[in-house]
Amino acid sequence: MKVSLAEIVEGQLKEVDLEIEDKIRVLSYFGDEIPLVTPVVFKGKAYDANGDIYIKGIVESMAEYSCCRCLKKFQQKIIGEVHEKLIKEHSPKAEVDEYFLIKNNMIDISEIMENTLILSLPMKIICDENCKGLCLVCGKNLNEQACDCEKDEIDPRLAKLKDLLQ
Ligand SMILES: [Zn+2]
Ligand SMILES: [Zn+2]
Incomplete structure (x- = not known):
């Protein structure tokens, strides 16, 4: 899903609130596929700080995991925090992978949401500490x-x- 940041890129606004809901079916993580059973919600904002544009907010969904000890399926909320610098296309840093790009004044919010959730996956997936x-x-x-x-x-x-x- 693409979101326009034209008002910030063109300098009309210093900040825009973003509230986005998107369907991401699975998170692919080192060969594992973790289904998301609810839409992914992003709440936050994009803002200009001295000419640099940032995105900041919280990403949330409900994941369905398989316990690595007993294999039972269980659902658990997954929450991630985003605070990323966005790089304008054609700027010298635009080739660097770790930044999210602004292309034609748009960002790919799905990509940002997906990346954030993958980074927020638990290290060890267990249904209960005492499993x-x-x-x-x-x-x-x-x-x-x-x-x-x-x-x-x-x-x-x-x-x-x-x-x-x-
Ligand atoms: Zn278990
Ligand atoms: Zn036995």
């Missing part, structure tokens, strides 16, 4: 049901040592 995960032997979800499998509960440091000895 017990799946049994490595029988595959049961141990949050729902205990099992009687024999598990080698070896201290990971000792396991390393055991590997070395073999």
Whole structure:
């Protein structure tokens, strides 16, 4: 989705409020696809500070994750903060990847929203801090049901040592 910043680029306004809703279906992140189950909302503003144009605001949506321990699907709000300098096309910095470009007085707000959400993804996706995960032997979800499998509960440091000895 493109948003016009003409009034700021041309100097009529110093600041414009932006409230944008866009549909981004999935976030692609290192080969993982994380579905977004609600539209992505951006609330913030674009403003001119001494001739440089910035965008600032909050991006929000609801993501559907799969727990990395028990594989259960769960939904969780995802919120990211944007504060980026926007670079005008044809300016010397326009080639630099890390900036968002203003082309024909427009910015690609979807790209900014998507990037912000990807950076805001949790490091570790778990349904609950106390998630017990799946049994490595029988595959049961141990949050729902205990099992009687024999598990080698070896201290990971000792396991390393055991590997070395073999
Ligand atoms: Zn889990
Ligand atoms: Zn088991």
